Amino acid sequence: ALIEQEMSAERYIEIPEEIQDIYRIWRPTTLYRARRLEKALDTPAKIYYKYEGTSPPGSHKPNTAVAQAYYNKKEGINRITTETGAGQWGSALSFAGACFGLEIKVYMVKISYMQKPYRRIMMETWGAKCIPSPSTETQAGRDMLAKDPDCPGSLGLAISEAVEEAVGRDDTHYSLGSVLNHVLLHQTINGLEAKKIMEQIDEYPDIIIGCVGGGSNFAGLFLPFVKDKIEGRKPDLRIINVEPASCPTLTRGPYSYDYGDVAGLTPLMKMYTLGHGFIPPPVHAGGLRYHGMAPIICHLLKLGLVEARAEHQLGTFEAGVTFARNEGIISAPETNHAIRVTIDEALKCKESGESKTILLAHSGHGHVDMAAYEAYFAEKLKDYAYPQEKIEEALRDLPKV
Incomplete structure (x- = not known):
């Protein structure tokens, strides 16, 4: 069934009742308006976030x-x-x-x-x-x-x-937790919920922002919306994928066929990649340290339908603390990357006077990531841009296709 879903050309696949029964423990998840954050930033932008941290493990996974x-x-x-x-x-x-x-x-x-x-x-x-x-x-x-x-x-x-x-x-x-088509498919329950809720309050995002490692979290939110952009109903919709500067797959990797793993045991995938031999630096956003990216996201980026941005970790933690002190939620280090860009886009609205609607993919809480926050407060964290020579070294082993 999973292989059939991976290769399926169907637009919708029904969710079995046994799965829905477990989903009901925490789904649907809440769409929040970040009014306190908006006030703190003094921005005319409207910021919404779809919060996946209420699942038993605390994330979208x-x-x-x-x-x-x-x-x-x-x-x-x-x-x-x-x-x-x-x-x-x-x-x-x-x-x-x-x-x-x-x-x-x-x-x-x-x-x-x-x-x-x-x-x-x-x-x-x-x-x-x-x-x-x-x-x-x-x-x-x-x-x-x-x-x-x-x-x-x-x-x-x-x-x-x-x-x-x-x-x-x-x-x-x-079992793989990201990257593949069927994984992104399962995650779209989040975006379908978000779209339905926004319709009920007569809202539609101008900008959608999320962090990406393998891509399933953010794709799950934006895929139900990108359809409107592809079909011409929302041509100005912006979709921003945010990755760490220490693992810059979309922003500095080539678009090429590569393996999904170090040993080359997986099928080849067409994606932006830093090379399957890539060993990332030990930054705290562990969920974003992947050499490749979901082929669906990569294809959309290549077509110019989505954007990509890389952020340094100090700025992301600063944003996460700002979010926590206004919205109350202590976010995962991965999510902080998306919060950083959300704040930046809201501040641009402050400068321009535009009242844009921003939708943030909030992938989960950081309650078991407090060591990362402790290191940030102790000023032990440093920004790290992955060296170009290291990327070139990892790319030498790309399969010849």
């Missing part, structure tokens, strides 16, 4: 985790391996596994495993096993440790380990 767990269970699979960066996806699949009685094993990028121990504890509470990547349990992990014993890990490497284990066992499937 269960939208696809529940669906993938359901379809695997229906197929008779009782064990799933996966990767996770900051831990949102791993905890979401662990939650979904508990809902359907599945055994879950998560390879977590080592730097995040060390920075965010409570994510691991969340996974274990839901019955999953979580280990740091690179590990000694797979050939891909052992090869990397032999080359660099202190390797901080990467999403591409964690994917390789999870895929390798799944391929080696008949009772196990692999």
